[in-house]
Amino acid sequence: MTSREPALAAPAEPIGRRIERHFDALLEARGYRADTAQRTAIVQLGQWLESFLGGKSGWLRRLPAGIYLWGGVGRGKSFVMDAFFAAAPVAAKRRVHFHAFLQELQERMREFAGQPDPLALAAKALAGEARLLCFDEFHVHDIGDAVLLGRLLKVLVEEGVGLVCTSNYDPDGLCPNPLYRERFKPAIALIEKRFLVLQLDAGEDYRLRRGDQETWGRYCWPQSGFAEGWIEARLGLGAAAERDAVVSVNHHPLRLLAMGGESAWLDFDELCRRPHSSADFLWLCRRFRQLAISNVPCLGEEAIDVQQRMVNLIDIAYDAGTELLLASQASLDDLCRGKPHMDFSRTRSRLQQLRPVRPGEPTDC
Template sequence: MAAIEQLGDWLGEFLGGRKGWFRRPQAGIYLWGGVGRGKSFVMDAFFAAAPVEGKRRVHFHAFLQELQVRMQDFAGQSDPLARVAREIAGQTRLLCFDEFHVHDIGDAMLLGRLLKVLVEEGVGLVCTSNYSPDKLCPNPLYRERFKPAIALIEKRFSVFSLDGGEDYRQRSTELEAWGSFHWPEPEDGGALIRQQLGLGDGALYDQVLEVNHHPLRVHAYEPQRAWLDFTELFATPRSAGDYLWLIEHFPQMAVGGLGRLGDYPQSVSQRFLNFIDIAYDRALHLQLYSSVPLEQLAEGGNAVDFARTLSRMRQLKAVPVVATPERG
């Protein structure tokens, strides 16, 4: 309730413009807190109610992918990012940005300069994050380059910690599952997966798809459904745009071959976490098949943000795989 009140007060002041010669309204609200605390819920409720023309709600990975695509339109011109940011500002009065985080230098450079231009152009911003502003970019290799963006947030945004001490996603009886988690993975050559995914007689098996001009081998697919392998999806370099393409074409998806993330390089684990972020935001109906229980998935790994991923995966319906008894 306190967060909603602060959002309402800020929006009224923001839409009212300057209150005096020396005072200008805050550029936005920065909501941060632990996983499952209701940040996205509050922001989405605010977005739905805000009486603003030209409002947008975006998710971290999809929005960065959009920026990169739009920057290609200005290839060869000076400062393509600033040009795209001004385009966005010309179309958007209120931008709600979910899952704000910074884990690599590319994201840091894009987000830092984007924020600066949007604030200068007068776009109202509401951001949610699992991190306080000063913890946004912990990697010392490029933290110095992101410090101006942190300073901008701390100076021009109202920073609000939203954390009642409970992960609401753990109330599994009150939340609708967005898919299923199957353990242990069946050893029947995939017959159970094909059945549970609902693949029909027209499904194509052992195919190679072109995903954003890159090959991706799939166990099987048909319109709206695909059965994929963990290693094929995450062990080779793939972008958020690839995962967005797959979810757009196959809103029901089964992924087999999961194991302990600690058995893979950090880059593989991070791609899996990015995929779960995107899948959750885009309401993918996901079936995961794992060789280890959910609580052991992250053992030995060092992927960043696994707490958020685990919270979301706990919303998957747990389906124990029972071996078919042998007939005598």
């Protein structure tokens, strides 16, 4: 009788190789080729995660708490991070967007109201749920965000959460407003000291490559050239739709020109010239799959608070996959001229992914 040796289990695929393989598969499926900066970033992400999960530190320095990936708009930061996130062999992982995450953090803080340091308690609760947190479009433009994000990062790093952040800004450029930059300096120092900072910038906005664009809505101009009722027809709002409706959003009123099913039509003045917050825009994009916004002006001529609301709205709708219809008297080029908000390069890139429609053209508008 002959004995047989037990079969040896195949060695586990290294984490870095697994992440690169998934990245390559996504590129092939889309017909893309990675540039040198993108390839370097995905390799670094895989190597960092393998060391992070294995608890490996070097002789001369601590293991980085995370990776901070920054560069201009359309350079593939979110694509690289999403490929990494999907392949990362971590059960307790989350990919979150800036606006939605801040709202969640504030809601969690309310759960700890009346206790010492609700922010630290909320951050520790988050740390108990996620071993890996991927944070998309990290940016800071008001004092509230600066205070929350600065302290949040410190607690998450101390609690051992692995962090991957993407941003349009290098760490030192995260909080340019001198009124509260001093409050955010410790957070900038933390990123520069504890994170591996990678610049992803090949000098090209890949979203604007002809043939590569994925439209997520329509940009219709000039608005006055379209027939009466065309917005409602495009949204499928028939006789049963509510018109001139007022809904309560986060305990204050929001006026809609029309709404029905998963579609709503609003005026720019209502959304961006009134003091609506990102939480209101999040509510809209969760409640409605399609949004039409009419009478959009040339944004570079607007006050900075109006521009900021439009920037936030576009960010939230884009991330949520909301189908957007913008109607304006101005062309998209004119819409973006003037002295726009510092984040408007990202907004412009996303607006240019809307399909342009003019009166009389064959369209489903």
